Amino acid sequence: MATGILGNQALAAGADTIVYTVPADTFAVVSLNLANRSSSTPADVRIAISDSGTPDNADFIEYDSELLASGVIERTGIVMQAGKNLVVRSSTNDVTAVSYGIETSTGTS
Numbered sequence: 001m002a003t004g005i006l007g008n009q010a011l012a013a014g015a016d017t018i019v020y021t022v023p024a025d026t027f028a029v030v031s032l033n034l035a036n037r038s039s040s041t042p043a044d045v046r047i048a049i050s051d052s053g054t055p056d057n058a059d060f061i062e063y064d065s066e067l068l069a070s071g072v073i074e075r076t077g078i079v080m081q082a083g084k085n086l087v088v089r090s091s092t093n094d095v096t097a098v099s100y101g102i103e104t105s106t107g108t109s
Contacts (some may be wrong), residue, residue: 030101038094
């Protein structure tokens, strides 16, 4: 099982991006950092936990939250079951998403 950085992406503006997917027979405790690399332009960001790469309305844990220029949004203690995707979106190209945490086997192979 993995520990540490589980996924990282430089986000493309306006695109849903899967940063991390929990493997089969596993659950994960994940933290997510979104960093705005722009020193002058804020970004609107979305975070969802979804069965697919296209979240439904009920999947969002952040929706169009403002990420200030040179700012960071951190979400910690996100518990995810097998097969779930951590999906993020930014309104600009200047945001990096990094997920880190620990995966644990459910013992059901």
